[in-house]
Amino acid sequence: MALPGENRKGWDGVTGSSVFRAVLRHETGMRFACVQGASKIFRDLFNMLKGLSSLPSKLPRIQPDDRLILMVMGAVVGIASGLAALALNHSLEAMLDFVHHLRDYPWAFILPGVGAALSAIFLDYVMKEGAGHGVPEVIYAVSRYGGLLRLRSSISRLISSCLTIGSGGSAGPEAPVVMSGAAIGSNIAKLFKLNDRQRVTLVGCGAAGAIASIFNAPIAGLVFVLEVVLGSWSTVNIVPVAIAAVAGTEVSRFFNGNQIAFSHGGFDIGVADTVAAAGLGLATALFSILLTRALRSMHHVSDGVKLPKWGRAAIGGCLVGLLGLLFPDVQGEGYHAIREMIVGAYSGAFQLAAIAIFAKILATSLTLGWGGSGGIFAPSLVVGSFTGLAFYRGVTFLWPSIPLVGEGCFALLGMAGLIAGILQAPLTAIFLIVQITGGYEVILPLIVVSAVSTTICHYFESASFYMKDLVDRGQLLRPGTDARVLNDLSLGELIEKDCLVVTPQMTLREFVGVVKRSTRNHFPVEDSASRAFLGMVDLNKVRPYLFDTIMYDAVVVEQIMDRNVKFISYGDELAAVLNTMDTEGLFSMPLVVNRRFVGMISKATLLDKYRKELMVQTTDNP
Amino acid sequence: MDTQLFHIFRNTPTGRETFLQSIYFCTLMGVAPVVYVPKHTKFLMYFEKDVVQVDLDGSYLTAPETSEKHAKALAEAEGLDPGFYKPKNFTASTLPDIPVDFDFMCCPRSISDLTSKIGLGHIGSRVRRIIQSAHFPVLITSPSFRKWNSITVFFGGSANAVNALHLGFRIARKTGMKVRLFTQVEGRKTRDDYEKVIRENGLGDDMERYVDDWLLFFGGKFEENLYEVPHDSLLLLGAYGHGLIRDILFGSKMETIQSVMPNNLMVAGPNYVDRGA
Numbered sequence: 065m066a067l068p069g070e071n072r073k074g075w076d077g078v079t080g081s082s083v084f085r086a087v088l089r090h091e092t093g094m095r096f097a098c099v100q101g102a103s104k105i106f107r108d109l110f111n112m113l114k115g116l117s118s119l120p121s122k123l124p125r126i127q128p129d130d131r132l133i134l135m136v137m138g139a140v141v142g143i144a145s146g147l148a149a150l151a152l153n154h155s156l157e158a159m160l161d162f163v164h165h166l167r168d169y170p171w172a173f174i175l176p177g178v179g180a181a182l183s184a185i186f187l188d189y190v191m192k193e194g195a196g197h198g199v200p201e202v203i204y205a206v207s208r209y210g211g212l213l214r215l216r217s218s219i220s221r222l223i224s225s226c227l228t229i230g231s232g233g234s235a236g237p238e239a240p241v242v243m244s245g246a247a248i249g250s251n252i253a254k255l256f257k258l259n260d261r262q263r264v265t266l267v268g269c270g271a272a273g274a275i276a277s278i279f280n281a282p283i284a285g286l287v288f289v290l291e292v293v294l295g296s297w298s299t300v301n302i303v304p305v306a307i308a309a310v311a312g313t314e315v316s317r318f319f320n321g322n323q324i325a326f327s328h329g330g331f332d333i334g335v336a337d338t339v340a341a342a343g344l345g346l347a348t349a350l351f352s353i354l355l356t357r358a359l360r361s362m363h364h365v366s367d368g369v370k371l372p373k374w375g376r377a378a379i380g381g382c383l384v385g386l387l388g389l390l391f392p393d394v395q396g397e398g399y400h401a402i403r404e405m406i407v408g409a410y411s412g413a414f415q416l417a418a419i420a421i422f423a424k425i426l427a428t429s430l431t432l433g434w435g436g437s438g439g440i441f442a443p444s445l446v447v448g449s450f451t452g453l454a455f456y457r458g459v460t461f462l463w464p465s466i467p468l469v470g471e472g473c474f475a476l477l478g479m480a481g482l483i484a485g486i487l488q489a490p491l492t493a494i495f496l497i498v499q500i501t502g503g504y505e506v507i508l509p510l511i512v513v514s515a516v517s518t519t520i521c522h523y524f525e526s527a528s529f530y531m532k533d534l535v536d537r538g539q540l541l542r543p544g545t546d547a548r549v550l551n552d553l554s555l556g557e558l559i560e561k562d563c564l565v566v567t568p569q570m571t572l573r574e575f576v577g578v579v580k581r582s583t584r585n586h587f588p589v590e591d592s593a594s595r596a597f598l599g600m601v602d603l604n605k606v607r608p609y610l611f612d613t614i615m616y617d618a619v620v621v622e623q624i625m626d627r628n629v630k631f632i633s634y635g636d637e638l639a640a641v642l643n644t645m646d647t648e649g650l651f652s653m654p655l656v657v658n659r660r661f662v663g664m665i666s667k668a669t670l671l672d673k674y675r676k677e678l679m680v681q682t683t684d685n686p
Numbered sequence: 687m688d689t690q691l692f693h694i695f696r697n698t699p700t701g702r703e704t705f706l707q708s709i710y711f712c713t714l715m716g717v718a719p720v721v722y723v724p725k726h727t728k729f730l731m732y733f734e735k736d737v738v739q740v741d742l743d744g745s746y747l748t749a750p751e752t753s754e755k756h757a758k759a760l761a762e763a764e765g766l767d768p769g770f771y772k773p774k775n776f777t778a779s780t781l782p783d784i785p786v787d788f789d790f791m792c793c794p795r796s797i798s799d800l801t802s803k804i805g806l807g808h809i810g811s812r813v814r815r816i817i818q819s820a821h822f823p824v825l826i827t828s829p830s831f832r833k834w835n836s837i838t839v840f841f842g843g844s845a846n847a848v849n850a851l852h853l854g855f856r857i858a859r860k861t862g863m864k865v866r867l868f869t870q871v872e873g874r875k876t877r878d879d880y881e882k883v884i885r886e887n888g889l890g891d892d893m894e895r896y897v898d899d900w901l902l903f904f905g906g907k908f909e910e911n912l913y914e915v916p917h918d919s920l921l922l923l924g925a926y927g928h929g930l931i932r933d934i935l936f937g938s939k940m941e942t943i944q945s946v947m948p949n950n951l952m953v954a955g956p957n958y959v960d961r962g963a
Contacts, residue, residue, distance in 0.1 A: 192728065192739070192741050193778075194726070194728045194778055194780045194781040201777060201778065204777060205737075205777075208732075208775065208783075209732040209737065209783075212732050212735075212736065212737040213737065214730075214737055214739055216739075254735060254736060257735065537775075537776070539775060554787060556787060633769070634690060634720075634769070635769075635771065635774075635785070637774070657690070657718050657769075658718035658766070658767055658769065659767060660718075
């Protein structure tokens with residue numbers, strides 16, 4: 065029992081003792097011993113707490129570092145994008161269950177058409193997306209706009225691709241989940257007001273989490289993002305993206321277990337297989353190019369059809385449905401066929417496997433080229449596995465004595481070849497196939513097939529399927545490249561406004577007076593009444609006149625000015641401006657807006673800013 | 687004329703009214719009009735921290751073959767030579783990217799909603815997001831063309847109101863018009879409190895030079911006090927001084943002004959950058 069006033073002193077040692085002294089005055093016997101023991105325990109406990117309370121000041125202080133923030137955010141984005149991938153997976157399963165019993169009806173061929181039409185309507189009228197497959201948009205946003213993506217993109221492609229693929233369209237769910245994950249990352253970055261470079265990293269985290277989750281393959285997610293999406297291997301990106309890939313994978317494993325998508329019994333790889341892989345690389349390169357061009361040309365064909373987008377999607381879908389009556393394996397994502405091929409249970413003959421390659425390419429082109437929604441990852445895996453299977457059967461038919469490991473292994477190698485070829489991303493192909501098949505023993509032929517396929521494809525197609533359009537439009541701006549640096553500079557920050565303006569009526573004497581006050585070699589000439597830009601006087605070109613005093617009152621500016629001046633307007637790309645300066649041998653050009661002179665853009669200032677921007681883009685600090 | 691006003695042209699009588707308002711602003715301010723004649727109903731504006739998708743209503747695609755001709759004729763009648771912006775970058779084939787480095791932008795109150803073309807209506811969500819993200823102020827036009835002869839700045843002392851005041855002085859410098867301040871006093875603030883904010887933001891000299899009237903209301907309803915604002919004044923205000931939740935719960939001053947006043951409004955958002963004259 066505390067004495068009045070004593071417990072108000074606070075919990076220090078003296079007060080504690082006083083409390084117990086007060087207690088002691090009122091208690092006797094055993095009770096005295098008990099309280100004395102309790103007092104000791106209390107004092108020890110109190111001292112321990114006191115020690116703990118001072119512990120944080122002794123620990124090294126954790127500062128809110130940018131990299132730490134990105135790592136934490138990366139984990140959050142990885143979990144969110146992993147959940148998005150799971151949601152699409154489960155929705156697809158539900159959709160496939162729903163339409164499964166309808167496939168027996170004679171009219172079932174219209175199902176992919178209905179799905180694709182609904183998908184186009186959803187994208188165009190409900191979500192108002194007005195965009196394509198997804199991954200190119202992510203690369204474009206990373207390339208030009210610091211990874212800014214619309215919030216609606218985080219769900220739009222998930223639903224639209226579910227409708228397309230679930231109803232039997234030939235497409236993959238991977239690109240939609242990449243788009244979704246990337247949009248989640250971008251919008252989380254926006255929510256926390258992160259800067260451009262941090263936002264780009266989180267976009268990569270979203271894409272990595274999604275790929276890692278959907279394939280249960282964290283390294284494939286990481287490599288895909290660095291090789292394809294970000295196009296840079298800086299340490300600033302690698303750690304958060306890796307964490308996101310792990311988070312995405314863990315989400316997948318938590319809900320689905322640690323499943324390997326295309327497991328097999330193991331392969332005993334020999335030298336013959338590695339050599340044959342080079343031949344397969346050639347074949348997969350051929351079909352990669354064919355698939356790329358078929359998709360592209362089908363886009364052009366469908367654009368010529370004067371129907372609303374949903375109508376075109378319906379036509380494409382119905383044609384896929386009809387094709388599916390002959391080759392059921394071409395419908396949907398096609399993973400079932402891959403599983404059969406990898407375990408060597410695919411019953412079709414060589415001819416059937418070869419025809420299936422073309423059928424799958426046609427089905428995918430009809431689905432995606434005519435307005436369905438989805439990606440090319442899964443179709444590429446299917447085409448690749450058919451190519452591998454056909455290659456194996458062809459080789460063993462022609463040279464039965466060659467000891468090849470088995471058709472399952474070649475189906476697996478074919479997948480790597482197609483992915484490497486169409487994405488021109490050999491590392492992604494290698495790590496993806498290693499992880500989704502759970503076997504490291506095929507690594508040597510995997511490297512060979514991926515390297516050969518990428519090299520040949522690059523020879524015929526200057527850029528991968530995802531980047532071709534961007535490259536053609538000059539909009540693929542990778543960090544640290546010339547185009548990217550120039551894109552990040554604006555005319556506004558280069559304008560030099562210290563030019564002295566002259567008028568056409570000015571005499572040479574007056575002009576010389578202006579020259580004395582000026583620090584520049586160029587003098588814009590403006591109409592004295594309207595202030596319209598008329599031309600320039602270049603000091604180097606008129607220097608002989610300046611020292612001839614007889615001319616001072618006989619010559620006016622109008623006579624020495626250059627009227628055919630190349631000028632810059634707002635909206636001109638700096639790359640084009642620099643190109644004009646190079647080809648015309650100019651060191652500066654005037655900026656003219658609405659017929660008024662605004663200022664000069666000089667090559668020296670441009671290159672100075674260029675250097676500074678390049679340093680910003682290539683340093684590793686976010 | 688190194689400053690530019692971005693205008694999305696609508697080839698309809700209503701669109702003509704909006705464009706006339708832009709031309710009038712450009713003439714007074716010495717600003718070059720940059721006209722975008724849309725070929726698609728969607729476009730994207732990539733701001734520093736946000737991307738805004740604008741879904742135009744179908745009327746923006748009316749008679750595309752005469753759009754440029756009409757816009758050019760209207761601008762040339764006032765001695766302006768409009769630039770026509772052709773999108774160079776596309777996020778998707780039907781989704782052009784519009785640059786965001788203009789000095790001003792002109793919008794009707796809503797650019798996505800057909801119903802509020804004539805009536806005042808509400809400021810549409812896209813216009814709000816543009817205001818919220820842009821470095822430039824947005825001129826929200828009166829439904830029909832009307833000239834303005836004075837400038838009224840709504841000044842409540844917030845950071846965004848200071849932005850509006852900066853903008854007011856910028857326009858006053860270019861047009862030679864005087865500035866009128868409108869303040870609905872909140873709480874127990876006095877005129878000195880508001881003057882202190884102005885001085886602290888380095889606007890004391892401009893205040894003396896350009897402001898000729900200060901409508902300071904210590905009481906009365908805000909909506910009723912708005913009657914004192916002349917009908918031919920350009921209204922300048924800062925947007926989003928409060929959070930969205932507070933705006934929803936207590937109402938936004940900007941929403942009240944735009945729904946009560948038929949005048950032309952110019953709104954400076956939180957990211958407004960004063961680029962001087």
